[in-house]
Amino acid sequence: MTRSISVVCLLILGAWQQCAWAHHSFAAEFDLQKPIQLHGKISKMEFMNPHSWIHVEVKNAKGEMEHWEIEGGTPNTLFRKGINQNTVPVGTEVIVDGYQSRDGSNHASGRNLTLTDGSKLFIEGSSTP
């Protein structure tokens, strides 16, 4: 999958300026001025390259459930930090610190995950500053 995304990107970049599949810069997609903190439960963990995605169900101020997708590092960088499908399974309650997507959608580049026992895991979204 990694190869497929990066090869396709290189080929499409030549013909098409804005490559949706390009490995983007942090600033192009996420807003450093919009730090957010979400409290919720993990509903899905997608370990993939170039970025893993952590799906979190969050209750908003109105009491409605919102689905958020948090960008993290590659599977190997997450495994090295002790984050895998066994240590952070579906259903885990988390506090996510990150930076919201520029388009205002429920996407964020993740910085840290804090678990109920207080431990903090650095999930390293797109080159977070």
Next chain:
Amino acid sequence: MLHKRLMRIALTALAVLLVNAACAQPKSKAKPDLSGIWQAMNTANWELEAHAAEAGPVASLGALLAVPAGIGFVKQGKIPYLPAALARRNSNRAQRWTSDPELKCFMPGVPRANYLPYPFQIIQGKDTMLISYEFADAVRTVYMQDPGPAPASSWMGWNTGHWDNNTLVINVSAQNDQTWLDRSGNYHSDKLEVTERYTLLGNDVLMYEATLTDPEVFAQPWTIRMPLYRHKEDNAQLIEFKCIPFAESALYDAIGK
């Protein structure tokens, strides 16, 4: 004098026996070497169940890419789908010329990788085995020492192996749900567990069996069985089949060129 000669003969005989015992490896201890280039020679990748021949997806290509008839490889005859899962298989089959992950050059998963129409190579070590597939550079590392549970699901799964007498047994867990089992829409969920058995029949045939268990899709476990044949050409080798460029149009034309 005779006594001494007899003693010498007896000691020599004893020495020979001891050397033989030390050097000879009883059959059960020396494991068969499965290293080599192998390939299935059958229609399993078209469809695991018995089926008639059928027209292909492109009329102008005529018989070139028509679907051949095939015997079934499922020991139980039919794959024992749960009712809702069978409906999904049928809908997959109806869309197979656009939805088959093989078409997209995605990793094939297990057991499909073993019966694709491309060769693969087994490189046998002591603590690990490597199975390298010509198709899309797919590869599996089989851990012969228990490495613990899979950290995440993946395309080719988490492979652990052990010997059962002269049969190599590989347990495959943690495959993602993105692969199909053949070109006819047979599929599985991410709960699939596969137990494979590889047994040499003579030197050039590997009898391959795989038992599939997936409580979300199948009512009970089921087994496929087929021979894999050793490539005997003088220059037998895997040649790259990096199929992503071939799949680009199919994958991305809808998004824009």
